Amino acid sequence: MKKINLVSIAIASLFIIVIVYSCHRGPYAATNKSYKKQVREFSKIIKKYPLEDSSAVAFIGTTNMTMRKPNFVIIHHTAQNSCDQTFKTFTLPRTEVSAHYVICKDGTVFHMLNDYLRAHHAGVAKWGNNTDINSSSIGIELDNNGFENFSENQINSLIELLGRLKRAYNIPAANFIGHGDIAPTRKNDPNWRFPWKQLSEKGFGMWWNDTTNITVPEYFDRLSALRIVGFDVKDTNAAIIGFKRHWLQDTTAKMTTASDKILYQLYKKYQ
Ligand SMILES: [Zn+2]
Structure with missing residues (x-):
């Protein structure tokens, strides 16, 4: 009897430890770890000098440089039913899609990728003569299924975020555009209810x-x-x-x- 009790206590304790540990790790602990690993691989590429180039006779490193900066902001609606659904989509390798920021209906902002890295949000797209929008832009996803209004909290958070991005990277007003603008044959986001006029009055987009x-x-x-x-x-x-x-x-x-x-x-x- 005593032995059974000890076994039950041990199992219960183990169960509690597993729960506490998994809560501490959070549901995205594994993908966060994978993110860090991928960033370490990119930093190895940046540290490599010179890059293999058979036509160069020598490497003479310039001392004048900065990081490349985003010059466009592309606004999307997620076309999904919740932020949780979007987080899952953006952390599953097989979907191959992502964005730098996700803004939920209550105005909460989630940062999913460093601004200096390339998210997979634009797909095949073109604006002017720019055909690699992912390389030159920040992608922002608004939690919206495509058939509903954008909440006031969501738009307020977006305006605050856009202000920071505009100042940080000196992005021209005309370069705040939508996914439907750069891929008009495939996309219609953000949907027609999006308040572009309100945004243009704050300096994001033209009117x-x-x-x-x-x-x-x-x-x-x-x-x-x-x-x-x-x-x-x-x-x-x-x-x-x-x-x-x-x-x-x-x-x-x-x-x-x-x-x-x-x-x-x-x-x-x-x-
Ligand atoms: Zn989109």
Whole structure:
């Protein structure tokens, strides 16, 4: 009897130890460890000098350098149902997707990748002549299933984060854009409810002025204007839908006199 009691106590203690240990480690302890390991591998590459280059006769290290900096911010909606679901997606190697930041509905910000490293958030995308957006941008995911509004707390946290990024990396206002802008044939995030106008008033993204007294000149070329703003116009329809979603909160594809006026106003700001 005494022996059975001792065995039960031992099992119970072991069980408690396992629970305490796993709570302490947290659900992402293993992936955090993997993150650190990957960063150590990258630092080995940076420390290597010179890089193997058969055409170089010698290595003469310059003393003038800094880290490369992000120059764009791409805003997304997660198209998932919760932040927890997104954390799982971004920590599973097989999904191959990630972002630097995730902002939950209550405004909580989670940092998932150092700003100097390359997240896999943009995919095949183009803005202007930039075709490797992942290498030049910070990706921010907003917890939103794609069919709902963005909460006030979430937008307030986003604005605070954007302010820090803009100051830290000197990112131009025009370079705060959405995933749907850079990949208009594949993506529509952040969804049309996203408050781009509010953001532009804080210096993140461009906006158009009052068009009441605007007359669009006869020579106005809609596609060139979209191209100058940054859109890939290979698929004209997709580019127009992207433009209207971002700058008119409209999901239709037809350009009207009113939307032409807005595009005309907007593109002049990019010239
Ligand atoms: Zn996206």
